[in-house]
Amino acid sequence: MKTYDKSAPVRIELVLNGQRRSGLAEPRTLLSDFLRHELGATGTHVGCEHGVCGACTVLVDGVAARSCMSLAVQAEGREIETVEGLNRAADGLSDLQQAFRRNHALQCGFCTAGILMSCADYLQRKPDPSEQEVREMLSGHLCRCTGYTNIVKAVLETAAARLGRPVDVAPDTSPGHAGLGPVEQARLVDA
Ligand code: FES
Ligand code: FES
Helix, strand or coil, X not given: CCXXXXXXXXXXXXXXXXXXXXXXXCCCCEHHHHHHHHCCCCCCCCCCCCCCCCCCEEEECXXXXXXXXXXXXXXXXXEEECHHHCCCCCCCCCHHHXXXXXXXXXXXXXXXXXXXXXXXXXXXXXXXXXXXXXXXXHCCCXXXXXXXXXXXXXXXXXXXXXXXXXXXXXXXXXXXXXXXXXXXXXXXXXX
């Protein structure tokens, strides 16, 4: 196992959102702090810093991981994706981000970057999830604003659109949640 001098900064090289990057970190530096303070990827948020809230979630070699539970030195040579890279293949926002916007799936936005990264990973592995499965996946994230309903809608709508079919989610017409996604609006027009 590689050993480090705990008082000496280490140069870390990795691929961040498709670009080779490097920076210095002490061996005890968290990946979340390295991304934010050394590499300037401040889209990754830090909430609890002990693995509970999910705000700091990034993709490490394509798999969602809490960046507050990893050391920066563990990211050496790895591919890291943060929310800043989520729309790399898209013209503007990614389809998932657009679905969040259409469905009002965020309010303060503090949790959103982490949730988006988990959803991005999840939909790659599970392209046709049920509502219950999406809710279970989201149980790894704390959102104090939304009540999750519109986040679930956005994820299901993204999955359905990728599969070319409508999503079976009842419109939420409760006060303050009257915004409907295009699939639901189309269903209302057809009814
Ligand atoms: S800041 Fe990492 S899980 Fe909360
Ligand atoms: S949108 Fe505010 S915490 Fe989730």
